[in-house]
Amino acid sequence: MNGRANNKCATIGMIRHLYIHIPFCARICPYCAFYKDLLDRSQTARFCEALLRDLDQQRAILAISPNTIYFGGGTPTALGISQLEFLLSGFHERLDLSALEEWTIEANPGSVSARKAGLLHKLGVNRISLGVQSWDNALLKILGREHNAEQAEQSFYILREAGFSNVNVDLMFGLPGQTIDQWRKTLEKTISLRPDHISAYCLTYEEDTEFFLRQSRGELKANPDADADFFEMTMSILEDAGYEQYEISNYSRPGFSSVHNRAYWFGKDYLGLGPSAFSTVGLRRWQNVADYRLYADRILLGQSPIGSTENLTNEMKRTERIALSLRTREGFSRTSVQDRHCVAEEFVAIGLLRQSNGNFVLTQKGKSLADSVAEAFL
Ligand code: SF4
Structure with a gap:
């Protein structure tokens, strides 16, 4: 580590939490407001190269020894096996991972294979967040998901067989036309698989999404009373099944709360890599440009990928x-x-x-x- 990094370290402390944004998705879901783009396989190798260069740039400025790494998106598992290997090995080569407690990758059931799961496990990923959303095929269709319930279940077992002992299942309620009975069945089905962690979010109609447009045209309608009933049922069924609600939307079996998410909630510093990723270090917050081609162009030219910065006060x-x-x-x-x-x-x-x-x-x-x-x- 050079002197410059040591000086920074003395001023702002060590970066313990890393977020990496992988923006590619095989299909765009009509409710999604995250920064993402359709998977273009001709761009992914260049993008992975840029991510590692971004990490190099940051290592020259900040002292980084992560307790947690979180690959989110987008769909990180939309990357091919060789790219994931290149990326994760690059993290191993560049970082001291001796203090690493949790390395999460978000996965979509449509892009989980036994080989991919095995590779991730071998390279040190120890937590998977699986975007199931619902076990009802009609609702999955409405959500525009690329997978069906059978594929989601198969993916869950593939992850277990690959050795993952910390798996989160992501679920959504308050979906168009969803009945309380459908939601109960989704919760019960999830519990029967015994995941270690369950995230259950209420659908929101975010600006710049197809669902938002459809809501403004009157085709879809939010129903706060029904949402409150879904939420009450979630708390009651999951807590009865032994899951602790450690945050409004997050439930875990004892010992499986997310270290990374808890770091956000308790105001710890974090560094974000990738397009649109936020970082907060001390009293400075910045966001990278939300355009993966521009992000890669800038990084590969040795320029900063930052799109905006904000100075915070205590x-x-x-x-x-x-x-x-x-x-x-x-x-x-x-x-x-x-x-x-x-x-x-x-x-x-x-x-x-x-x-x-x-x-x-x-x-x-x-x-x-x-x-x-x-x-x-x-
Ligand atoms: S897979 Fe996830 S990130 Fe991609 S469009 Fe759907 S909800 Fe958004």
């Missing part, structure tokens, strides 16, 4: 941390809201917050209104 970070940690089972500490103490007490009085070990924590009723409670502290 106050901004504090309020952000409250809003995020509020969603977790630990909540936020009394000392972090000294100036808004009375606001917190009012929420306690109306039964949305409770006090636990010196922290304010959402009650069961408060979990349904988490966003409104968080807003009061911003």
Whole structure:
């Protein structure tokens, strides 16, 4: 490590959490607001080369020794076996991974094979987040997913057979036309597979998506009352099955909460590589350009991929941390809201917050209104 990096290290500390954005998808889902693009196999090798160069650029500036690495997207498993091998080996060659606790890769059931799963496991990935979304084929069609329920189940078993003992299943509720009975069956089917972690998100109609357009034309309609029922059922069925709700949308078997996501929620620094990826280091936040061709062009020319930066204040970070940690089972500490103490007490009085070990924590009723409670502290 050069002197420059050591100086930075002394000023801002070691980077412990890495996020890598792989933007390729075999198919574009009509509700998705993430930065992604259709898989173009003629571009992926160049893109992987650029990612490793990006890592090299960052290593020249920052001290990096990750506890967690998270490959998200997009669909990281849309990359071919040789590209994944090139990329992951490149991380091994460039980073000290002796402190690594968790290395997650998001996978879509349509792009999981036994060979790919075996390679990922061999190269040190120890957590897979599988984008199942639903076990109902009619709903999967509405969501525009490339896989069906049978493929998703097969992928789950492939991952287990490859040796993954930490698998998350991603699910969505509040889908167009979805009944409470369909959602119950999806939860029960998921539980029967015994994944270690379950994420259950409510569909939101995000701007610049096909679903948003269809909603504005009146073809699709959000139903907050039904969403609240889905959410209540999720908490009750998953908790009865032994999953702990450690964040509003995330449930795990004991010992399997996501170290990487918890780092975000508790305001730790993180470095993002890849197009559109955010980084927050100290009081500086930046985002890379959300265009993978431009990203690769810039990196390969030795230029910065940063598209925008923001200077944060300690106050901004504090309020952000409250809003995020509020969603977790630990909540936020009394000392972090000294100036808004009375606001917190009012929420306690109306039964949305409770006090636990010196922290304010959402009650069961408060979990349904988490966003409104968080807003009061911003
Ligand atoms: S696979 Fe995931 S990232 Fe790709 S379009 Fe669908 S939801 Fe978005």
